Amino acid sequence: MEIFDLTIEELRLRISRKEVSAAEALDSVLSRIDKVEGRIKAYNTLTPEKARGMLAEADEKAPLYGIPLAIKDNMCTRGVRTTCSSKMLENFVPVYESTVTSKLIKAGYVLVGKTNLDEFAMGSSTENSAFKTTSNPWDTERIPGGSSGGSAAAVAAGQCVGALGSDTGGSIRQPAALCGVVGLKPTYGRVSRYGLVAFASSLDQIGPITKTVKDTAILMNAISGRDPMDSTSAPIPVPDFEAAAGKDIKGIKVGIPKEYFIEGMDPEVDTAVREAIKKLESLGAIPVEISLPNTQYAIATYYVLATSEASSNLARYDGVKYGFRAEGRDLLDMYMQTRSRGFGPEVKRRIMLGTYALSAGYYEAYYGKAQQVRTLIKRDFDNALKEVDVIATPTSPTAAFKMGEKTADPLQMYLSDIFTISINLAGVPAISLPCGFTKSGLPIGLQLIGGHFDEEGIIKAAYAYEQSTGWHKRRPAL
Amino acid sequence: MSSNVAGEKFEAVIGLEVHAQLLTNSKIFCGCSTAFGAAPNSQTCPVCTGQPGSLPVMNEKAIQYTIKTGLAMDCSISPYSRFARKNYFYPDLPKGYQISQYELPLCLKGRVVIETSEGKKEIGITRIHLEEDAGKNIHEAGPFSFVDLNRGGMPLMEIVSEPDMRSPAEAGAYMRKLRTILRYIGVCDGNMEQGSLRCDANVSVRPKGQKELGVKVELKNMNSFRFVEKALEYEINRQVRAIEAGEPILQETRLWDSAAGVTLSMRSKEEAHDYRYFPEPDLVPVTVPDNDIKRIKESLPELPDIKRERFVSVYGLPEYDADQLTAEKPVAEWFEETVKLGAKPKTVSNWVMGELMRLLNEEGAPIEKSSVTPQALAEMLALIDNGTISGKIAKTVFDEMYRTGKPAKKIVEEKGLVQITDTGALESAIDAVMAASPSEVERYRAGEEKLFGFFVGQVMKATKGKANPAAANDMLKKRLKG
Numbered sequence: 001m002e003i004f005d006l007t008i009e010e011l012r013l014r015i016s017r018k019e020v021s022a023a024e025a026l027d028s029v030l031s032r033i034d035k036v037e038g039r040i041k042a043y044n045t046l047t048p049e050k051a052r053g054m055l056a057e058a059d060e061k062a063p064l065y066g067i068p069l070a071i072k073d074n075m076c077t078r079g080v081r082t083t084c085s086s087k088m089l090e091n092f093v094p095v096y097e098s099t100v101t102s103k104l105i106k107a108g109y110v111l112v113g114k115t116n117l118d119e120f121a122m123g124s125s126t127e128n129s130a131f132k133t134t135s136n137p138w139d140t141e142r143i144p145g146g147s148s149g150g151s152a153a154a155v156a157a158g159q160c161v162g163a164l165g166s167d168t169g170g171s172i173r174q175p176a177a178l179c180g181v182v183g184l185k186p187t188y189g190r191v192s193r194y195g196l197v198a199f200a201s202s203l204d205q206i207g208p209i210t211k212t213v214k215d216t217a218i219l220m221n222a223i224s225g226r227d228p229m230d231s232t233s234a235p236i237p238v239p240d241f242e243a244a245a246g247k248d249i250k251g252i253k254v255g256i257p258k259e260y261f262i263e264g265m266d267p268e269v270d271t272a273v274r275e276a277i278k279k280l281e282s283l284g285a286i287p288v289e290i291s292l293p294n295t296q297y298a299i300a301t302y303y304v305l306a307t308s309e310a311s312s313n314l315a316r317y318d319g320v321k322y323g324f325r326a327e328g329r330d331l332l333d334m335y336m337q338t339r340s341r342g343f344g345p346e347v348k349r350r351i352m353l354g355t356y357a358l359s360a361g362y363y364e365a366y367y368g369k370a371q372q373v374r375t376l377i378k379r380d381f382d383n384a385l386k387e388v389d390v391i392a393t394p395t396s397p398t399a400a401f402k403m404g405e406k407t408a409d410p411l412q413m414y415l416s417d418i419f420t421i422s423i424n425l426a427g428v429p430a431i432s433l434p435c436g437f438t439k440s441g442l443p444i445g446l447q448l449i450g451g452h453f454d455e456e457g458i459i460k461a462a463y464a465y466e467q468s469t470g471w472h473k474r475r476p477a478l
Numbered sequence: 479m480s481s482n483v484a485g486e487k488f489e490a491v492i493g494l495e496v497h498a499q500l501l502t503n504s505k506i507f508c509g510c511s512t513a514f515g516a517a518p519n520s521q522t523c524p525v526c527t528g529q530p531g532s533l534p535v536m537n538e539k540a541i542q543y544t545i546k547t548g549l550a551m552d553c554s555i556s557p558y559s560r561f562a563r564k565n566y567f568y569p570d571l572p573k574g575y576q577i578s579q580y581e582l583p584l585c586l587k588g589r590v591v592i593e594t595s596e597g598k599k600e601i602g603i604t605r606i607h608l609e610e611d612a613g614k615n616i617h618e619a620g621p622f623s624f625v626d627l628n629r630g631g632m633p634l635m636e637i638v639s640e641p642d643m644r645s646p647a648e649a650g651a652y653m654r655k656l657r658t659i660l661r662y663i664g665v666c667d668g669n670m671e672q673g674s675l676r677c678d679a680n681v682s683v684r685p686k687g688q689k690e691l692g693v694k695v696e697l698k699n700m701n702s703f704r705f706v707e708k709a710l711e712y713e714i715n716r717q718v719r720a721i722e723a724g725e726p727i728l729q730e731t732r733l734w735d736s737a738a739g740v741t742l743s744m745r746s747k748e749e750a751h752d753y754r755y756f757p758e759p760d761l762v763p764v765t766v767p768d769n770d771i772k773r774i775k776e777s778l779p780e781l782p783d784i785k786r787e788r789f790v791s792v793y794g795l796p797e798y799d800a801d802q803l804t805a806e807k808p809v810a811e812w813f814e815e816t817v818k819l820g821a822k823p824k825t826v827s828n829w830v831m832g833e834l835m836r837l838l839n840e841e842g843a844p845i846e847k848s849s850v851t852p853q854a855l856a857e858m859l860a861l862i863d864n865g866t867i868s869g870k871i872a873k874t875v876f877d878e879m880y881r882t883g884k885p886a887k888k889i890v891e892e893k894g895l896v897q898i899t900d901t902g903a904l905e906s907a908i909d910a911v912m913a914a915s916p917s918e919v920e921r922y923r924a925g926e927e928k929l930f931g932f933f934v935g936q937v938m939k940a941t942k943g944k945a946n947p948a949a950a951n952d953m954l955k956k957r958l959k960g
């Protein structure tokens with residue numbers, strides 16, 4: 001096995017035992033990138049020089065010393081271009097470091113590069129990137145999912161040992177599922193958003209994308225916790241997530257929401273997820289049928305709230321201070337030219353939707369109503385999670401689809417997130433992990449949802465499941 | 479200014495929106511300094527320049543100051559309030575929205591009592607909320623404009639009044655009262671010229687007796703107390719004339735042009751922004767526990783209205799004196815300190831409002847900078863009381879005290895200003911005066927009594943003003959009788 005194929009857990013051990021040097025690990029990953037990046041196109045920016053510099057400065061005793069990680073290109077890295085895959089920020093170099101990457105620097109990580117995403121994290125395929133569409137390593141004709149498609153593909157293709165993504169409606173979990181890797185969206189408030197370029201502030205969370213559940217736990221240990229720079233980060237103690245992986249799951253109750261096993265779902269996905277639940281049962285878990293009655297309103301609710309917040313969050317890209325500026329006859333014209341030409345079509349669509357939803361006379365009917373429904377959806381989860389420990393669902397209704405297949409129909413694209421969106425609205429944590437493959441060899445993801453700040457619960461269940469299967473050991477042939 | 483600017487037939491209805499910059503050391507959502515006058519953009523950071531990914535963090539002091547203000551203006555403090563985004567594009571607004579408060583402000587329903595020539599009146603406070611200031615656009619010659627974001631993110635409190643004012647004079651009195659209260663509680667320096675206190679006005683005119691309000695015009699850009707009154711006066715006249723001429727009043731925003739002394743249309747209602755307010759998701763709602771309110775209430779100083787009443791009842795001062803002395807807290811404190819040292823309240827009041835204020839105003843210095851301390855004034859007044867110096871000489875002594883910071887006693891000694899009460903010395907001075915003016919003495923003795931003043935003047939002149947006036951008078955009368 002090549003070094004780039006190792007998990008964080010394995011590489012960490014080998015580096016500490018001096019079986020592998022951190023420099024060798026970095027070289028292995030960089031040469032892997034050389035070999036496959038032309039086909040995968042996971043990265044917007046590669047930072048080999050920066051990586052070597054970081055390695056020289058890192059503390060050998062630090063917990064993630066020398067671990068080459070990729071960071072989604074919407075988290076600010078000081079001195080390293082942070083584009084959000086938008087023409088608007090194509091040449092934007094942040095003057096400050098996001099909290100998560102600051103924490104990773106302290107933990108000794110090495111930045112391999114910044115990964116591609118749907119522009120401003122708006123999309124489910126990376127096809128909305130202004131620069132490139134990333135390929136799914138399992139079938140390069142297909143999309144890797146999105147918006148953290150670059151991070152998920154890079155992890156699956158061995159172009160980094162682990163990565164960070166961000167998840168507003170499924171943007172970590174759906175690409176993780178489609179690329180056959182593990183991705184966790186933490187509880188809202190568990191991880192600081194400071195330095196994450198905002199899409200929808202009340203929904204955005206940063207989380208790990210890794211090859212295994214254990215690796216996800218390791219990265220969660222590194223990035224979690226209250227941050228004085230983010231008022232919405234929770235002053236709640238951070239447990240040892242790594243320790244949760246390996247705990248017994250006998251007797252835990254696994255809720256199966258009937259609303260999530262719907263007509264139109266890919267039968268292969270349906271089968272794989274039902275098999276996974278059986279597997280959990282064989283490990284001692286108790287399946288319980290539950291109901292999340294407001295599920296049907298989730299997509300509409302999400303697209304009102306997320307676009308409303310986005311319309312405001314993206315107002316700062318006006319050509320005045322940083323980023324792209326188009327010349328204009330006067331101030332208003334400069335604004336209009338800059339924003340018309342700097343943003344791609346999906347971003348503009350969402351800004352318009354959100355602007356409309358917040359407008360005088362429509363606010364109550366759209367934003368106000370959506371907030372009420374959000375409360376109901378949150379209550380659904382709170383009630384269900386009083387009865388069960390985790391909830392099991394598919395992550396995505398289908399495996400990876402072909403490039404271009406859904407680009408003409410935004411609504412079809414929005415439905416890719418049908419199983420992940422409610423979780424952001426409720427603010428609870430959820431993990432996606434591999435639970436099988438389609439006949440054509442595409443990965444399928446299982447989603448496990450936990451109660452507020454109970455990442456331990458889902459990590460425990462996910463790890464137990466993962467260890468009883470071999471899915472996480474498969475690698476795409478590249 | 480006349481209180482019926484609107485004339486006999488019409489009545490003006492005025493409400494004010496006052497923005498007060500809070501005296502916190504750091505900005506409202508970041509750690510940047512709030513010091514005035516620094517080089518452009520030298521007091522900025524990722525948060526207050528709206529860098530992608532940056533987040534606001536609430537300055538707790540700003541919340542406390544706003545609550546303090548609310549309590550000082552009799553508001554109820556919302557136990558739960560939250561921030562909202564006000565969305566609009568402008569180069570001085572780096573995020574493309576201003577973080578403000580909308581449907582749930584910190585303070586609601588208060589009141590402030592003002593006094594004009596027509597007496598006391600209560601002005602309702604609709605709400606007080608907290609928000610961030612915008613930066614400043616700088617337009618210089620050439621094709622470029624510049625943006626200075628030092629002011630961006632300064633904590634700003636908006637105090638919205640009910641439309642309870644009926645004249646520019648009332649608006650002026652209200653503004654001054656707000657300033658007094660804000661300075662008393664130490665939350666704002668109240669400097670209108672530097673922009674730490676700003677005022678927008680909503681003004682309409684209606685026929686007297688009519689219940690419904692007229693069409694409202696918003697006035698902006700009035701950066702002094704005088705301009706507030708002038709702009710309102712102009713605008714009320716303009717509206718009355720328009721109504722009388724049968725022209726419609728347009729709902730619009732108008733700018734006060736202080737150079738031309740007119741208000742000019744800036745934008746109409748149709749051009750007004752739809753700010754698309756919605757709750758700020760980057761900040762958690764503010765919950766104010768009862769204990770905090772209690773604690774802040776207890777920390778409030780004695781407020782001007784109460785102090786004023788006390789000055790009248792305890793010190794027996796005239797209303798006018800009490801009003802003047804309590805307009806600024808340091809002045810009131812200076813006064814009381816002097817009185818506590820045994821000086822007579824009305825005498826202290828006269829000296830503070832007279833000589834001391836005159837000298838301070840000459841150099842634009844606040845009373846805290848006065849080189850005359852309450853102790854020093856009290857000592858000087860004691861010298862008058864025990865007859866060492868005359869009240870007249872005291873003015874010279876006080877001047878000297880103010881200039882040099884020396885105690886009165888020393889000045890009196892050094893300059894030989896001790897009052898002449900010694901009978902022998904007075905007698906010889908009077909004799910000399912009488913000897914020098916024999917014809918006046920004759921005329922006086924012949925019944926021209928108004929000449930008495932002449933003799934007093936001459937005696938004072940001869941003694942360089944040091945003659946004890948009462949003693950000199952007595953003796954003069956006796957000697958002149960012959």
Ligand SMILES: [Zn+2]
Pocket residue numbers: 505508509510521522523524525526527631
């Ligand atoms: Zn700042």
